[in-house]
Amino acid sequence: MLTRAIPSTGEKLPVIVLGTYHAFDLDLTLAHEKQLGDVLSLFVKSGARLIDSSPMYGRAEQVIGTLTNKLGLRDKLFLATKVWTRGKQAGIDSMERSMSRLQTKQIDLMQVHNLVDAQTQLETIREWKAQGRIRYLGITHYNSSAFDQVEKILRLGTLDFLQINYSIMEREAEERILPLARDHQVAVIVNRPFGGGDLFSRVRTKPMPDWAREFDCTSWAQFLLKWIVAHPAVTCAIPGTNKPNHLEDDIRGGIGRLPDETIRRKMVDLVSRF
């Protein structure tokens, strides 16, 4: 899989991430354990590493912790989760719970979810980073309505990561946010690469153009993911799924040639016409 360097350290990350919102919020019945275990094993086997979760995603952190421990995968993963609460002590309690649910002594990336009480939570995350309990810090949002606030925090120059929405039909991030992240050497994780799944209703019944072969693309999921990871400021993209066949498809969105800027514009034109 293609990789990109995290600007603050140079550590390489594979460009496809696994999202766990809805997808991992499940009771671990025998059937779910087999299905999600297959997803995690396939993910690691493909060379991918980053899993994104949050205490907001119901049972997801617990499920990830249980399965990665059972399958012995912790060392192969880059675990990202979030803090989503107000107040210093509530933030500390939430991060302690995440550590315990994820069954780990160190979280690779802790993000302030949807900028909730960002200043307070970032202060604690910085303290935990200094103690070695967290390796990287970041913020997240999923909507361009928050971009003014995102921009203010980005300009402070203290973030390792920004997680933001960006997709072929939601391109506002490329106006100010992506260039600014690049200038400030902040890694960018793109969430909602399929617009939460809505983009599939737009493209599903349409034929894949012949020219998609020029960038090794054989499905709409790969088309939408390759469009994102080809942006020079993007570090990786997070498709959300709990289905092994969809994950296999998504992983191929991070393998082979990527579209150049001219082809990316052609891709936007095509999908805009559907």
Ligand SMILES: NC(=O)c1ccc[n+]([C@@H]2O[C@H](COP(=O)([O-])OP(=O)(O)OC[C@H]3O[C@@H](n4cnc5c(N)ncnc54)[C@H](OP(=O)(O)O)[C@@H]3O)[C@@H](O)[C@H]2O)c1
């Ligand atoms: N504020 C935040 O921090 C924030 C906000 C939103 C999202 N996120 C993160 O970003 C991740 C992704 O966002 P999302 O899950 O909302 O939306 P998304 O990834 O844009 O779309 C998910 C949908 O795409 C479908 N899908 C995935 N791969 C597919 C494939 N190869 N073929 C066909 N359908 C496919 C999934 O269906 P199946 O389940 O059937 O595969 C699901 O319905 C989340 O899981 C979460 O980790 C963070």
